[in-house]
Amino acid sequence: MTPTQGNTSSRTLANDWPTLLKDNQRTGGQQRVGVGAPKKVRWQMRLGTSIRSAPVFSNGLLYVTGIEGALFAIDTAIGRLKWKFEIEDQIHSTPSMWKNSVLFGSDKGKVYAVDAGSGSKLWEASATAEVWTSPVVAAGVVYFGSADARLYAIDAETGRQRWIQEFGGRIYSTAFVTPDRLYFGCGDGKVYCLEPASGKILWQTSTGNGIDSSPAVTPDTLLIGSEDFFFYALNPENGAVKWKYETGLGICSSPAVAEGAVIFGSKDGYLYALEISTGKLLWKAHMGGVVTAPPVVAGEVVCIQAGGTFAFDLSSGKELWRAGLGGAVQSAPVLSEGVMYVVSLDGEVYALQ
Amino acid sequence: MDRRSFVKNACLGSAALYFHQLSFGLPSDIANPQVPRIELRGLPQKPSPLGMPGLFPGRVVEISSPDAIVRNRVSQPLIKEMLDHGMKRLTGEISVQDAWAKFVDPKDIIGIKINPSGAPACCSSPEIVREIVAAVQSVGVPARNIIIYDRYAYEIDIGSYQALVPPEVKVVGIQDAFTGASGYDMNIYCDANFFGEWETRSYMASIVAHGVTKIINVPTMKDHSAAGVTGCLKNLGYGTFNNVARSHRQPYSFTDPLIGMMCSVEPLRSKAVLHIMDGMRLVWHGGPLTQVQDFIYPAGKMYIGTDPVAMDTIELKAIEEKRQQEGVPSVWEHDPSSITSNDYEFFHDPRKNLFYRRPGHIASAGKLGLGVADPAQIDHLRIS
Numbered sequence: 001m002t003p004t005q006g007n008t009s010s011r012t013l014a015n016d017w018p019t020l021l022k023d024n025q026r027t028g029g030q031q032r033v034g035v036g037a038p039k040k041v042r043w044q045m046r047l048g049t050s051i052r053s054a055p056v057f058s059n060g061l062l063y064v065t066g067i068e069g070a071l072f073a074i075d076t077a078i079g080r081l082k083w084k085f086e087i088e089d090q091i092h093s094t095p096s097m098w099k100n101s102v103l104f105g106s107d108k109g110k111v112y113a114v115d116a117g118s119g120s121k122l123w124e125a126s127a128t129a130e131v132w133t134s135p136v137v138a139a140g141v142v143y144f145g146s147a148d149a150r151l152y153a154i155d156a157e158t159g160r161q162r163w164i165q166e167f168g169g170r171i172y173s174t175a176f177v178t179p180d181r182l183y184f185g186c187g188d189g190k191v192y193c194l195e196p197a198s199g200k201i202l203w204q205t206s207t208g209n210g211i212d213s214s215p216a217v218t219p220d221t222l223l224i225g226s227e228d229f230f231f232y233a234l235n236p237e238n239g240a241v242k243w244k245y246e247t248g249l250g251i252c253s254s255p256a257v258a259e260g261a262v263i264f265g266s267k268d269g270y271l272y273a274l275e276i277s278t279g280k281l282l283w284k285a286h287m288g289g290v291v292t293a294p295p296v297v298a299g300e301v302v303c304i305q306a307g308g309t310f311a312f313d314l315s316s317g318k319e320l321w322r323a324g325l326g327g328a329v330q331s332a333p334v335l336s337e338g339v340m341y342v343v344s345l346d347g348e349v350y351a352l353q
Numbered sequence: 354m355d356r357r358s359f360v361k362n363a364c365l366g367s368a369a370l371y372f373h374q375l376s377f378g379l380p381s382d383i384a385n386p387q388v389p390r391i392e393l394r395g396l397p398q399k400p401s402p403l404g405m406p407g408l409f410p411g412r413v414v415e416i417s418s419p420d421a422i423v424r425n426r427v428s429q430p431l432i433k434e435m436l437d438h439g440m441k442r443l444t445g446e447i448s449v450q451d452a453w454a455k456f457v458d459p460k461d462i463i464g465i466k467i468n469p470s471g472a473p474a475c476c477s478s479p480e481i482v483r484e485i486v487a488a489v490q491s492v493g494v495p496a497r498n499i500i501i502y503d504r505y506a507y508e509i510d511i512g513s514y515q516a517l518v519p520p521e522v523k524v525v526g527i528q529d530a531f532t533g534a535s536g537y538d539m540n541i542y543c544d545a546n547f548f549g550e551w552e553t554r555s556y557m558a559s560i561v562a563h564g565v566t567k568i569i570n571v572p573t574m575k576d577h578s579a580a581g582v583t584g585c586l587k588n589l590g591y592g593t594f595n596n597v598a599r600s601h602r603q604p605y606s607f608t609d610p611l612i613g614m615m616c617s618v619e620p621l622r623s624k625a626v627l628h629i630m631d632g633m634r635l636v637w638h639g640g641p642l643t644q645v646q647d648f649i650y651p652a653g654k655m656y657i658g659t660d661p662v663a664m665d666t667i668e669l670k671a672i673e674e675k676r677q678q679e680g681v682p683s684v685w686e687h688d689p690s691s692i693t694s695n696d697y698e699f700f701h702d703p704r705k706n707l708f709y710r711r712p713g714h715i716a717s718a719g720k721l722g723l724g725v726a727d728p729a730q731i732d733h734l735r736i737s
Binding site: 050052067129130132147148149169170172173187208209210211212227228229248249250252267269289290292329330345 | 425426472473474479507510511513515516517518519520521529644646
């Protein structure tokens with residue numbers, strides 16, 4: 001099985017960042033060009049709403065969801081709002097792009113598709129509880145999990161339901177989709193593998209507590225953290241545990257993969273890099289606070305948001321720089337054409353150069 | 354507020370109470386500023402017999418299991434066992450369901466007040482919250498009528514409570530950041546000017562005032578840099594009203610008497626029917642926010658009762674004993690050389706503190722009738 005970039009359409013440009021951690025493979029960027037310490041703020045914007053999600057980027061527009069119920073499209077060339085799509089609900093979901101639409105979930109269980117250029121609504125679909133996951137699109141089907149313990153598959157063009165599958169716990173883990181497999185973690189502590197076409201459960205593997213983290217999948221390994229303090233590497237074909245690595249507290253940070261390493265944060269305050277093939281610790285770096293957000297990788301640099309924005313050397317874990325802005329619980333920087341876009345819990349959006 | 358406003362409020366059915374210059378302070382106090390006048394305004398209602406100090410004043414059940422927390426992980430099966438035993442012992446009922454039925458009716462909207470402020474190192478354990486949810490459901494309350502809540506949504510996020518509790522149970526953070534009053538009822542408040550702050554009122558959370566019919570309080574067991582300890586009373590009082598950080602400004606604190614006074618405001622007082630203290634981890638320094646594991650002891654305990662004053666009295670004793678064991682000063686100490694304004698120093702040196710702590714808030718709450726503060730009168734039942 002070879003994972004493909006299910007979420008990125010043929011129109012996607014190399015510098016686009018259309019979903020959580022850039023693409024369905026959670027490569028977290030893997031740009032060839034690294035990111036240096038920001039020298040200046042190109043522009044800064046205050047959205048007036050707390051931001052719990054990560055932004056996405058496409059065609060020069062940065063899309064950000066605000067907790068108080070708005071999807072913002074920001075023209076990154078000038079740092080101005082292009083349009084705003086408002087709903088009467090809260091939003092925790094990281095948006096994702098498919099063709100010319102932006103998709104996101106809401107706390108009342110709606111999933112919206114909004115025209116990326118104009119900000120007008122294309123369609124909406126419903127779950128029965130909050131959707132904090134980022135909708136993922138593959139082969140024209142949108143997949144998203146909900147706190148109602150169900151995973152939904154709907155038609156990406158129309159919003160019509162394809163299938164629903166019920167599980168034993170709430171779903172806050174964004175799915176990873178390949179042409180023939182769909183993976184996610186669940187509040188019941190299990191990692192599930194489904195058949196994307198039907199929703200049929202192909203395998204399930206238990207961990208010791210609920211799962212809040214989203215999986216990353218390399219050609220032969222599924223990687224995911226659990227609230228049981230362990231980080232797991234599973235065989236994506238059958239769910240067998242290849243190895244697991246213990247940290248000091250629960251893991252809800254979604255992993256990024258790069259150069260044979262998987263990088264993730266733990267609530268114990270460390271950022272970890274493990275060798276994917278063996279589970280051996282390559283390095284760990286103390287962040288000085290809880291780490292719940294996902295890291296991203298740019299060349300030889302790992303960036304992550306916690307109390308501020310931090311950069312570490314990918315091979316050694318040495319801290320390269322830190323910026324006292326971009327404090328976030330679940331957000332991740334977007335890196336494109338030498339600019340780092342960072343959103344913060346208190347509603348600020350920065351373009352750093 | 355002048356006399357005219359007071360009379361007007363009284364005519365409107367206000368439950369306003371006044372406390373001014375009461376002798377809440379410690380005899381050994383070093384020049385803490387005098388407690389200003391504190392005005393309380395609650396809903397006009399007859400107190401419920403289930404409200405604090407509740408059905409079992411002065412009774413505290415302590416359940417211990419050394420295996421309940423191993424390598425910092427809390428055992429779900431042992432938590433269930435501890436909770437079941439504790440509830441039966443508290444109520445004297447033979448069946449667990451009957452024990453819960455003393456507090457919970459199938460028609461209730463149950464609020465579970467967690468303490469996520471030390472998340473992830475020390476917060477209300479999701480394992481305990483899950484068992485409480487299951488017990489409440491066993492009495493007939495549907496999951497959709499159970500609300501797990503606290504004031505700060507981002508702290509709940511860090512604890513991952515959303516992902517860890519059963520479907521249909523609501524998980525609510527009253528506010529998203531440190532400011533904002535949209536989740537609060539402007540007609541229920543505590544008004545006092547402690548340090549010349551511009552906003553002198555703290556408002557009650559609407560979810561407490563109107564959203565739930567009963568509250569199960571799930572505090573953690575922590576020292577507190579301003580209050581001395583944070584237990585049942587502080588989790589309820591400061592977790593229900595907004596704008597409470599203004600009650601302490603270095604090095605002084607008015608947490609005594611404010612905490613108890615807030616707990617006495619209706620309908621909070623009547624709705625808080627049961628307290629289940631998470632003593633799996635005991636924070637003996639750096640509370641309430643510390644993440645430094647050196648000061649977090651895996652105590653493996655759970656305390657159950659209806660009397661928050663008696664429970665906090667027991668908690669205070671346990672934290673004092675642990676501090677003594679570790680060779681650090683009492684939380685009652687008011688030595689000027691112990692005060693620091695350096696957060697790093699505070700979090701890493703248990704001899705340092707940010708404020709002169711005020712553990713006397715527990716006894717002050719006892720004086721308000723919220724429970725029994727005299728250790729000699731507390732019926733402390735221990736189960737191993």
